[in-house]
Amino acid sequence: MDIEERRNLQIMACKVRLGILEAVYNAKSGHPGGSLSVADIITYLYFNQMKVDPENPKWEERDRLVLSKGHVAPALYSVLAHKGFFEVELLKSLRKVDSILQGHPSMHLTPGVDMSTGSLGQGLSVAAGMALAAKLKGASYKTYAILGDGEIQEGQIWEAAMFAGAKGLDSLIAVLDNNDLQIDGSLEEVNSPYPIAEKFVAFGWHLIEIDAHDFDQIDSAFKAAANNTDKPTLILAKSVKGKGVSFMEDNYKWHGTAPNAEQYEQAVAEVRDVLSSLEVENE
Amino acid sequence: MSNLVKIATRDAYGQALVELGKTNKNLIVLDADLSAATKTGMFKEAFPERFFNVGIAECNMMCIAAGLATSGHTVFASSFAMFAAGRAFEQVRNSIGYPHLNVKIGATHAGVSVGEDGASHQCCEDIALMRTIPGMVILNPADDVEARAAVFAAAKHEGPVYLRFGRLAVERINDENYEFEIGKAVTLKEGKDVTLIATGLMVGRTLEAAKLLENEGINAKVINMHTIKPLDKEAVLNAVKETGAIVTAEEHSVIGGLGSAVAEFATQEAPAPVLKVGVEDVFGRSGPGADLLDLFGLNAENIVDKAKKAIDLKG
Numbered sequence: 034m035d036i037e038e039r040r041n042l043q044i045m046a047c048k049v050r051l052g053i054l055e056a057v058y059n060a061k062s063g064h065p066g067g068s069l070s071v072a073d074i075i076t077y078l079y080f081n082q083m084k085v086d087p088e089n090p091k092w093e094e095r096d097r098l099v100l101s102k103g104h105v106a107p108a109l110y111s112v113l114a115h116k117g118f119f120e121v122e123l124l125k126s127l128r129k130v131d132s133i134l135q136g137h138p139s140m141h142l143t144p145g146v147d148m149s150t151g152s153l154g155q156g157l158s159v160a161a162g163m164a165l166a167a168k169l170k171g172a173s174y175k176t177y178a179i180l181g182d183g184e185i186q187e188g189q190i191w192e193a194a195m196f197a198g199a200k201g202l203d204s205l206i207a208v209l210d211n212n213d214l215q216i217d218g219s220l221e222e223v224n225s226p227y228p229i230a231e232k233f234v235a236f237g238w239h240l241i242e243i244d245a246h247d248f249d250q251i252d253s254a255f256k257a258a259a260n261n262t263d264k265p266t267l268i269l270a271k272s273v274k275g276k277g278v279s280f281m282e283d284n285y286k287w288h289g290t291a292p293n294a295e296q297y298e299q300a301v302a303e304v305r306d307v308l309s310s311l312e313v314e315n316e
Numbered sequence: 317m318s319n320l321v322k323i324a325t326r327d328a329y330g331q332a333l334v335e336l337g338k339t340n341k342n343l344i345v346l347d348a349d350l351s352a353a354t355k356t357g358m359f360k361e362a363f364p365e366r367f368f369n370v371g372i373a374e375c376n377m378m379c380i381a382a383g384l385a386t387s388g389h390t391v392f393a394s395s396f397a398m399f400a401a402g403r404a405f406e407q408v409r410n411s412i413g414y415p416h417l418n419v420k421i422g423a424t425h426a427g428v429s430v431g432e433d434g435a436s437h438q439c440c441e442d443i444a445l446m447r448t449i450p451g452m453v454i455l456n457p458a459d460d461v462e463a464r465a466a467v468f469a470a471a472k473h474e475g476p477v478y479l480r481f482g483r484l485a486v487e488r489i490n491d492e493n494y495e496f497e498i499g500k501a502v503t504l505k506e507g508k509d510v511t512l513i514a515t516g517l518m519v520g521r522t523l524e525a526a527k528l529l530e531n532e533g534i535n536a537k538v539i540n541m542h543t544i545k546p547l548d549k550e551a552v553l554n555a556v557k558e559t560g561a562i563v564t565a566e567e568h569s570v571i572g573g574l575g576s577a578v579a580e581f582a583t584q585e586a587p588a589p590v591l592k593v594g595v596e597d598v599f600g601r602s603g604p605g606a607d608l609l610d611l612f613g614l615n616a617e618n619i620v621d622k623a624k625k626a627i628d629l630k631g
Contacts, residue, residue, distance in 0.1 A: 140386075151410065159380070159386075162385075165368070166386075
């Protein structure tokens with residue numbers, strides 16, 4: 034990836050983060066921590082990797098994304114809005130009674146959402162079904178599933194991992210947003226799912242480990258995954274919960290809490306600072 | 317009407333899938349390691365490339381079915397009723413019902429007539445569970461002819477359908493000209509004193525009950541309510557108008573099934589006594605299926621008793 038390409042992604046990721054903050058702040062509820070930890074990867078996917086058409090969200094040949102950790106909907110909505118699936122202005126309507134932006138993704142209400150999710154543990158199975166459909170049709174599209182690291186405590190994840198491995202669903206690429214924190218605390222404190230990498234390898238998956246906030250690593254991981262032809266791929270992405278907002282970083286208390294006015298202003302100022310310096314570099 | 321043929325609805329299900337698979341190339345069948353029992357094994361034989369065994373993982377199966385459905389496939393996902401509606405309830409609710417996907421749940425071995433396997437496998441709660449999911453269609457065929465027709469109708473219907481089949485061979489009630497329409501109840505016998513509304517395997521036993529009542533000078537109307545949801549409200553309304561009393565009969569808990577659906581509607585739109593024949597809030601047990609039906613009062617004699625009580629209650 035060249036410098037300009039990387040910088041453009043970094044700039045877009047800042048805008049996506051501002052969208053997340055605006056949405057959650059206006060909703061007065063939602064999940065900023067995990068949305069910020071996965072923001073870079075979802076930004077990369079929609080702006081650099083996935084075949085999608087905002088004018089034709091149901092395009093049959095499109096790549097699919099299942100947000101299995103559906104509570105980070107603000108990240109997906111912000112990316113979809115910036116990609117042109119709907120107005121960025123709508124982000125403010127998150128969780129409001131007349132909004133198309135539900136608390137957790139709804140495939141029929143929001144253009145660009147490929148599957149309704151929210152109940153943890155189900156999305157990897159759905160993505161496996163989509164990948165199976167691609168295989169049956171000989172279609173070339175990829176299916177991406179975004180998993181949380183706490184989410185893999187759900188047994189169904191391993192049912193899906195077993196199925197995808199056993200059936201060699203090579204067009205299935207799962208991303209595990211490994212920010213190490215869940216609602217009640219750290220993964221280790223609650224119920225450790227580690228070692229994660231070895232488990233997926235044992236289930237017949239390719240494994241790629243990356244830093245979730247390094248676009249060069251993200252880029253090479255997804256390019257490598259796209260070329261895999263025998264097995265599904267897990268991208269184990271080490272991330273920082275709340276990434277980009279100093280007081281939210283690595284703090285599980287920001288899993289599902291909206292910032293107050295003062296906190297929102299500070300958060301926005303921090304992200305804007307980064308954005309401005311990137312834009313200066315770009316000139 | 318012929319009493320010569322006795323076939324389990326699950327057999328008709330397997331055969332219908334094969335028949336349907338010949339013309340509907342988009343059809344995919346999933347099973348969770350019970351294909352010999354659910355009879356999806358017939359489809360596997362005929363179309364191995366469109367059959368997938370997910371292993372003993374019903375929750376996974378329902379969500380894989382959902383993923384396939386988003387890509388334009390019509391998917392039949394099969395297991396025993398206990399696991400399809402019970403174990404995987406939340407997957408059916410959130411990944412199939414909420415997004416209203418084109419998944420057909422073929423649930424076999426419903427009710428106590430499962431027999432010797434006992435209570436753990438005798439699901440009498442599935443209709444109640446499925447009824448609570450908005451947009452879910454629930455079909456409970458009475459014989460093999462209706463089971464075949466229900467499979468074809470489900471495949472044509474856009475959206476989720478729960479199909480309930482039994483293990484036990486049941487007498488054929490319908491002839492080859494039988495026409496099935498989702499949500500349209502079938503009147504099997506006219507009557508003026510009481511209406512017997514039955515579903516599934518209890519339809520045959522209800523016809524028997526009507527004969528017994530006739531011998532005692534009681535003229536019962538008999539309705540086959542093959543679709544529990546959407547309920548044929550007009551049929552219930554007319555039944556109340558014509559007879560003023562209702563008895564429901566189902567191989568399911570008296571909580572939440574056909575009887576509840578009819579009573580819920582009747583109390584609001586057409587008040588009349590509604591008495592239920594069903595499993596009385598108890599677990600099943602091991603034994604031959606036919607014996608268990610009698611043990612739990614799922615027989616003509618109990619329907620006759622309830623019919624007389626319902627007539628008394630008319631006042």
